[in-house]
Amino acid sequence: MNKKNNYTYIDLFAGAGGLTIGFGNKGFHLELANDIAEPALDTLKYNLKNTHPETNQERVILGDIKELYEHLGTGNVDYEMQGHMVVETNKEIELRKRTPSVRNNETVKNTLLEISHVDVLVGGPPCQGFSMIGRSKKANLEERTKGFIDDPRNQLFKYYLKFAEKLSPKLVLIENVKGLASASGYRDLIENSLKITGELGYDTSSKILNAKDFGLAQNRERIFFIGLRKDLAEKFNLTAEEIFETIIANKKQPPKLxxxxxxxxxxxxxxxxxxxxxxxxxxxxxxxxxxxxxxxxxxxxxxxxxxxxxxxxxxxxxxxxxxxxxxxxxxxxxxxxxxxxxxxxxxxxxxxxxxxxxxxxxxxxxxxxxxxxxxxxxxxxxxxxxxxxxxxxxxxxxxxxxxxxxxxxxxxxxxxxxxxxxxxxxxxxxxxxxxxxxxxxxxxxxxxxxAVPPVLGSVFAEAFKEALDRINENEK
Structure with a gap:
C-alpha cells in the first residue's frame, strides 16, 4: 500500500475514530486500529465503509493493548516508577474482564505479523487523573505528580511505543490531556521514552494546542507529541519542531457556536x-x-x-x-x-x-x-x-x-x-x-x-503528509 501519496498508519487507543477520520481524509491507509472500549470501536468499525472501505474489518481489533503487544515479540515493558505505585481501580479491572482476550488469538497474531512497516503511528494513550492533578489537597503537587506517573494506567504509552519499536514508523503522534503538561516529569518521561524508542530513536517535540485556533467552536486544549525518526531528521534536515510550525501556520478563526x-x-x-x-x-x-x-x-x-x-x-x-x-x-x-x-x-x-x-x-x-x-x-x-x-x-x-x-x-x-x-x-x-x-x-x-476532533486530526495528517512527501521526493 506504500505507493506515492498513499501512506499507511496505525491508530492505537483509537476510540470512536477522531484521528482515523482525520488521517483517512488526507488519503492515509489504515493498517490497524485498536481499543479496549467496545462501543467506541463498534462506532469506528460501523463507519469504516465510508472512511476506509479498503481496510478489512478484522484489522479493527477489540482488545487490551497489554495483550496485543505480546504478539510483536519486542520484550517486556518496563514501568518507570517513583515509589508511589497506584493500583488499578475496580472499574478498570472490570473493563478488562469484559474485553475478550487476544493473547492466544491466532487471527490477531497473523494480522500483526502481516504488518512489517507503517509510515505513521497515531494514538492517545489514556492518562488517568492528570486533568485533576492540581485539585487535590491531600498532598503537595510533587507527591501527586509522582503518584500519577506510577499509576499503571499511565504507563500505557509504553505499550504504544512498543509498536514504534517494532515497526519503526517515520512519524509518531501522541495526543493527551493538557493536565499532564503541569506534571513536568511525565511530559519529560514521554518525550525521553520516544527519543530512545527503537534502534534509530526519534527527534521529538510537544506543544499544547487549542481546537478553537483551528476552526472549531470549542475551547479544547490538549498536549500533542510528535516524533520524527532521527535518521530521517538528520538526512533530510527536518525536525519535529518544524512540523509543529507547519501545523501552527494553519490556524484559523473559530466559528460561533x-x-x-x-x-x-x-x-x-x-x-x-x-x-x-x-x-x-x-x-x-x-x-x-x-x-x-x-x-x-x-x-x-x-x-x-x-x-x-x-x-x-x-x-x-x-x-x-x-x-x-x-x-x-x-x-x-x-x-x-x-x-x-x-x-x-x-x-x-x-x-x-x-x-x-x-x-x-x-x-x-x-x-x-x-x-x-x-x-x-x-x-x-x-x-x-x-x-x-x-x-x-x-x-x-x-x-x-x-x-x-x-x-x-x-x-x-x-x-x-x-x-x-x-x-x-x-x-x-x-x-x-x-x-x-x-x-x-x-x-x-x-x-x-x-475523541480527538477530526478536523484537528486532518491538520496533523496534512502536515505529516507534507513531511513524508518531502522525504519521498528527496529519497529518489
Whole structure:
C-alpha cells in the first residue's frame, strides 16, 4: 500500500475514530486500529465503509493493548516508577474482564505479523487523573505528580511505543490531556521514552494546542507529541519542531457556536427518565419531538429549512475532497431532565457562571454545593459551571466524556433549554454528520468527548503528509 501519496498508519487507543477520520481524509491507509472500549470501536468499525472501505474489518481489533503487544515479540515493558505505585481501580479491572482476550488469538497474531512497516503511528494513550492533578489537597503537587506517573494506567504509552519499536514508523503522534503538561516529569518521561524508542530513536517535540485556533467552536486544549525518526531528521534536515510550525501556520478563526449547531432541529427535552427505546420516539414532525437516533424525515428536509449550508458544515462533511450527505439525521436525541433542572436551565444566562448576579434566579433552585458568603448571599462552592448554558455568540467549553453522566454544564442556548444531544456534541467536535455513533445515548456522548476532533486530526495528517512527501521526493 506504500505507493506515492498513499501512506499507511496505525491508530492505537483509537476510540470512536477522531484521528482515523482525520488521517483517512488526507488519503492515509489504515493498517490497524485498536481499543479496549467496545462501543467506541463498534462506532469506528460501523463507519469504516465510508472512511476506509479498503481496510478489512478484522484489522479493527477489540482488545487490551497489554495483550496485543505480546504478539510483536519486542520484550517486556518496563514501568518507570517513583515509589508511589497506584493500583488499578475496580472499574478498570472490570473493563478488562469484559474485553475478550487476544493473547492466544491466532487471527490477531497473523494480522500483526502481516504488518512489517507503517509510515505513521497515531494514538492517545489514556492518562488517568492528570486533568485533576492540581485539585487535590491531600498532598503537595510533587507527591501527586509522582503518584500519577506510577499509576499503571499511565504507563500505557509504553505499550504504544512498543509498536514504534517494532515497526519503526517515520512519524509518531501522541495526543493527551493538557493536565499532564503541569506534571513536568511525565511530559519529560514521554518525550525521553520516544527519543530512545527503537534502534534509530526519534527527534521529538510537544506543544499544547487549542481546537478553537483551528476552526472549531470549542475551547479544547490538549498536549500533542510528535516524533520524527532521527535518521530521517538528520538526512533530510527536518525536525519535529518544524512540523509543529507547519501545523501552527494553519490556524484559523473559530466559528460561533450558533453557526455550528443552530441549524439542527430545536427539539425538546426527553419527557421521561430512561426513555431511550426507539418505540418511544416521536416523529420530527411532532412539536413534542425530543429527537431520534435515526430520523424518520430526511437529513435534507431537517437541515435545510431556511438555513444556509455554511462553511463549517462544508468543512466537517467533506471527505477526500467530496461532500458527503447522509440520508437521515443521526444521534440527535435528548435526555430527560427533572423539573428543578429544567427551571435552572431556563433561567441561566448564556456564558455566565452560577455565581454571577445575573444567574440569581437559576441559583435559587440549586440544592447542592451551596454556601453563604460574608453578606449572607447564596453561592456555589467548587465548580461554578456545574450548571452552565453555552454562549451562542462564542465557542463551547471543552466537550468531555463526563457528558455521559450529566449535561448540566452543557445547556443548549436555544428555544428549548436542555443538555446538548450527541449530534450537537459531535458537531462541536467536528465529526461529520454522516458519522453514526453506535451504542446508547449516554455512551455516544462518552465516545464523542473522548475523541480527538477530526478536523484537528486532518491538520496533523496534512502536515505529516507534507513531511513524508518531502522525504519521498528527496529519497529518489
Amino acid at each position: 450558533k453557526d455550528v449547531i443552530f441549524d439542527l432541529p430545536q427539539i425538546k427535552a426527553n419527557p421521561k427518565p430512561n426513555n431511550y427505546k426507539e418505540e418511544s420516539e416521536y416523529s420530527f414532525s411532532n412539536p413534542d419531538c425530543f429527537g431520534k437516533n435515526i430520523s424518520d424525515l430526511s437529513y435534507k428536509t431537517l437541515i435545510s429549512k431556511g438555513k444556509n449550508y455554511n462553511n463549517y458544515k462544508k468543512l466537517i462533511n467533506t471527505y477526500k475532497g467530496k461532500q458527503l450527505e447522509p440520508k437521515h439525521l443521526y444521534n440527535h436525541k435528548s435526555r430527560y431532565h427533572n423539573e428543578r433542572d429544567r427551571f435552572i436551565y431556563k433561567h441561566l444566562v448564556p456564558g455566565k457562571y452560577l455565581n454571577d448576579p445575573v444567574n440569581e434566579k437559576a441559583l435559587s433552585k440549586v440544592t447542592y454545593g451551596i454556601v453563604k458568603d460574608e453578606n449572607g448571599n447564596k453561592k456555589v462552592s467548587g465548580f461554578e459551571d456545574k450548571y452552565f448554558k453555552l454562549d451562542p455568540e462564542s465557542v463551547s467549553k471543552t466537550i468531555i466524556a463526563h457528558l455521559e453522566t450529566d449535561g448540566n454544564s452543557y445547556v443548549h442556548p436555544g428555544e428549548f433549554p436542555r443538555s446538548i444531544t450527541p449530534r450537537e456534541a459531535a458537531r462541536i467536535q467536528s465529526f461529520p454528520d454522516w458519522y453514526f455513533f453506535t451504542g446508547n445515548t449516554r455512551n455516544q456522548l462518552k465516545q464523542i468527548g473522548n
